[in-house]
Amino acid sequence: MSGLVFRLKKPPRQRVDVSPLCPHLIADLSTAEINAIQLVSGKRQIRVDKLFDVSGANNQHIVFRNSSDKFDYIGREMKSGAIVVEGDAGAYLGLEMMGGTIHAKGNTGIFAACEMRNGLIHIDGNTSDFLGGSLPGNMKGMQGGTVILKGNGGSRLGDNMRRGTILVEGNVADYCGSRMIAGTIAVMGTVGDHVGYGMRRGTLLLWQKPKLSATFADCGFHTSGSFLPLLFRSFRKLDSRFAQLDIEFQRVRRYMGDLSGLGKGEILVRS
Amino acid sequence: MNINGVDIQDTFAEAFPMKATRVIITADSPRWAKLAASTMTGFATSVIACGCEASIEKTLPPEDTPDGRHGVSILLFAMGRKGLAKQVETRAGQCVLTSSTSSLFSGIDGGERLAMGKNLRFFGDGNQISKLIDGKRYWRIPVMHGEFIVEESTGMVNAVGGGNFMILAKTQLQAIAAADAAVTSIKRLPNVIMPFPGGVVGSGSKVGSKYPSLPVSVNDAFCPTLKGVTKSELSDDIECVLEIVINGFTEDDICAAMKVGIGATCALGQENGIRRVSAGNYGGKLGPYHFHLQEIMV
Numbered sequence: 023m024s025g026l027v028f029r030l031k032k033p034p035r036q037r038v039d040v041s042p043l044c045p046h047l048i049a050d051l052s053t054a055e056i057n058a059i060q061l062v063s064g065k066r067q068i069r070v071d072k073l074f075d076v077s078g079a080n081n082q083h084i085v086f087r088n089s090s091d092k093f094d095y096i097g098r099e100m101k102s103g104a105i106v107v108e109g110d111a112g113a114y115l116g117l118e119m120m121g122g123t124i125h126a127k128g129n130t131g132i133f134a135a136c137e138m139r140n141g142l143i144h145i146d147g148n149t150s151d152f153l154g155g156s157l158p159g160n161m162k163g164m165q166g167g168t169v170i171l172k173g174n175g176g177s178r179l180g181d182n183m184r185r186g187t188i189l190v191e192g193n194v195a196d197y198c199g200s201r202m203i204a205g206t207i208a209v210m211g212t213v214g215d216h217v218g219y220g221m222r223r224g225t226l227l228l229w230q231k232p233k234l235s236a237t238f239a240d241c242g243f244h245t246s247g248s249f250l251p252l253l254f255r256s257f258r259k260l261d262s263r264f265a266q267l268d269i270e271f272q273r274v275r276r277y278m279g280d281l282s283g284l285g286k287g288e289i290l291v292r293s
Numbered sequence: 294m295n296i297n298g299v300d301i302q303d304t305f306a307e308a309f310p311m312k313a314t315r316v317i318i319t320a321d322s323p324r325w326a327k328l329a330a331s332t333m334t335g336f337a338t339s340v341i342a343c344g345c346e347a348s349i350e351k352t353l354p355p356e357d358t359p360d361g362r363h364g365v366s367i368l369l370f371a372m373g374r375k376g377l378a379k380q381v382e383t384r385a386g387q388c389v390l391t392s393s394t395s396s397l398f399s400g401i402d403g404g405e406r407l408a409m410g411k412n413l414r415f416f417g418d419g420n421q422i423s424k425l426i427d428g429k430r431y432w433r434i435p436v437m438h439g440e441f442i443v444e445e446s447t448g449m450v451n452a453v454g455g456g457n458f459m460i461l462a463k464t465q466l467q468a469i470a471a472a473d474a475a476v477t478s479i480k481r482l483p484n485v486i487m488p489f490p491g492g493v494v495g496s497g498s499k500v501g502s503k504y505p506s507l508p509v510s511v512n513d514a515f516c517p518t519l520k521g522v523t524k525s526e527l528s529d530d531i532e533c534v535l536e537i538v539i540n541g542f543t544e545d546d547i548c549a550a551m552k553v554g555i556g557a558t559c560a561l562g563q564e565n566g567i568r569r570v571s572a573g574n575y576g577g578k579l580g581p582y583h584f585h586l587q588e589i590m591v
Contacts, residue, residue: 166425185425206424223422247321248360248396248442249424249433255361256426288422 025083025106026056028074034092036064037112038073041095045082045103045122053079086111091131097124100141113150116143119167129173133157138186140167144261148173151195154188154207155181164188164205170262177214180207183224189257189264199226202287206253208264221280221287227253228291229269238279243293245272250290294587296556298563299570301586306457306551306572309580311346312377313370313452313542314407315400317353318389319362327352329392330365333384337369338489341498341509345371345380346454346540348486359398360442366400368486370454370540377449378407385443386413390434396442399429404448410434411445453582456539456547459497459515459571460558461531467566468533469493474561475537475554485541485550494536500575512573531568544582552589 028043039062042048048056057071070076078085082103086093089109097105098117105124107115113131116124119138126134129147135154153175154164163182174192181197183205193211202221210229217232250272257264274290294301318333320326330349337347347369358364369384371377389397390413397409414421414432422433423445430445460475462468476492479485487493502510513523515534520527527534537554541547561567572586 204423225422225424244439246440247362247394248319249431249440251362252360252431252442253424253426255359286420286422 024078025080025085025104026076026078027085027087028070028076030074030086030088030090030109031072033090034063034068034073036066037092037094038063038068038090039095040086040093041098041117043070043084043086044097044100045084045105046101048081048084049103051081056081089128091129094131096126097122097143100124110147115145116141119143132176135164135167135169135188137162138164138167138169142167143169145169145171145173148192149175151176151178152181153179154183154186155179162203168260170260170264172262174211175209180205180224183207189260189262191263199224199287202226210263210269218280218287218289220283222284223286224288226287226289228289231291232289234277234289235280237282237285238277238289239281239285241276241278241288243273243275246274246290247272250274294590296559296590297561299559299567301555301559301590302569302571303585303587304572305574305586306455306584307574307577307580308453308455308457308544308547308582308584310582311340311370311372311452311454311540312374312449313368313540314377314381314404314447314449315350315366315368316381316385316409316447317358317364317366317398317400318392319353319358319360319364319396319398320392321362321394323352323363325392325394326363326365329389329395330367332392333388334367334369334488335388337380337384340370340372340376340454344376345369345384346486346488347380347384348488348492350483350486351480360396362396368484368540368542370452370486370488374405374407374449381407381409381447382412385409386416390416390436390441390443393438397444398442399444399447401448401450404450406446407449409445409447410443413443414445450542452540452542453544453547454540455580456541456551456582456584457494457497457536457573458551458555458558458586459534459536459573460567461515461527461534461569461571463530463532463566463568465533467561468535470565471558471561471567472535472537474557478553478557479537479539479550482546482550482553484543484546485539487537487539489538492537494538497534497536497573500579515571526571528568536573544584547582548584548589551584551586555586555590 060067091110094112110128115134132150156163175194196214200219202224208227334347353364410432417434498509
């Protein structure tokens with residue numbers, strides 16, 4: 023699908039807040055008006071047409087071509103439409119996103135899907151810390167929607183996550199699902215230390231056996247004949263390894279925790 | 294009108310508005326899904342005393358159920374929202390939750406929502422887990438067989454209850470054979486149920502009674518043993534009358550069901566003792582839906 027293409031002319035020297043280039047914000051703007059939008063970069067402002075060659079006409083489908091890891095806030099508070107990031111993305115990709123889809127074809131910085139409410143974020147590469155987490159000081163991280171991470175995730179993935187689904191095809195670093203309130207995180211690869219640290223509720227579905235702290239209670243082996251098939255079926259429409267039948271399983275070992283806190287969370291480990 | 298020697302009486306079935314929902318029960322095996330479904334639809338022949346009218350709509354293969362297990366879909370009908378809501382929750386808790394390996398899902402998306410697992414979750418005593426999957430909320434309640442999965446709510450739709458036709462036959466055996474054939478044919482259709490035992494009413498009723506406390510009583514006009522003492526609708530050669538009562542989501546659903554049911558009855562024909570097909574009505578005073586037999590069978 024052809025869209026409104028922002029082709030980067032040359033890498034920016036400072037970080038750029040590209041949140042004004044969001045489908046719902048530019049839906050009714052002409053190309054001239056879009057070109058005239060001022061983006062904050064460092065302590066200065068820069069016109070869109072100074073930074074990008076703009077082409078195309080579909081304002082509901084935005085493409086960042088030759089994207090830079092200095093582009094922050096891509097899809098901030100996005101409500102509808104689609105954004106494709108061809109290259110890397112900076113911090114806060116999809117911050118407080120409320121709808122639509124973002125497809126990041128490269129790596130992303132910290133706080134991707136941070137406090138996301140709804141929609142779909144697809145990351146082909148790796149992401150840094152706090153994917154689906156909360157902003158520092160805030161009580162709730164991701165509150166809905168789906169994130170598919172094909173690469174590896176950083177630390178504190180799903181920190182304070184309240185609702186929604188994070189699917190990781192790769193590995194996750196330390197503190198996966200820390201302080202989780204609810205929601206589902208599924209990780210096909212390995213997870214680092216302190217998985218589920220401080221989690222209150224929610225589900226961590228793991229393909230590889232993790233190193234668990236003593237504050238998780240072993241609830242034994244179970245065959246989940248209804249819940250896991252229901253969950254896996256919901257993945258089948260996704261463009262992900264999670265949609266494939268061969269990854270499905272029903273037999274799990276269940277751990278509950280973190281018992282240093284509320285302890286209603288669960289870690290289901292494939293067995 | 295006469296079909297295969299069977300007289301189709303110039304009368305109509307009178308039906309009335311109801312509220313309905315569809316739920317889906319799944320289990321580890323077809324047998325256990327059927328057991329849970331049979332239990333949930335037990336004592337649900339008539340709203341007169343059962344609270345609701347319910348029956349199995351069809352069995353579902355694993356590919357058609359939410360969790361990929363064997364399933365059964367059930368339709369429940371009641372006169373109003375409040376009554377239906379109470380029956381859904383009560384039967385979910387007492388009949389499905391207690392059935393080994395079962396899970397319970399809504400069979401209707403949208404519509405006004407009725408609580409199903411919303412309050413049932415408290416059985417988990419704080420250990421229940423909520424999951425929002427594809428916009429639907431499910432409750433995972435830990436139970437002794439493992440985990441009971443129940444959808445938070447089910448959708449309620451407007452429906453039609455009381456579609457019917459009566460089979461008038463020479464003998465009981467012949468009437469039963471015709472009724473069985475009719476029920477078998479109707480069961481192939483979606484969106485309808487026949488809530489009485491075997492889909493057949495052996496004791497159809499009329500409104501009112503000589504006893505003031507009874508809202509309904511025997512339909513004496515169709516009782517073979519009262520031919521000589523009441524204003525009977527039966528000729529000398531009719532010894533048995535069976536009624537098929539049909540509830541459906543829409544008038545079209547009931548029309549379709551009546552057509553195939555009467556068609557199956559008439560296929561047996563006069564040589565198998567089927568004399569006449571009639572229908573129950575109350576002079577048009579009970580319900581706004583009138584299903585004229587001859588119009589349906591044209």
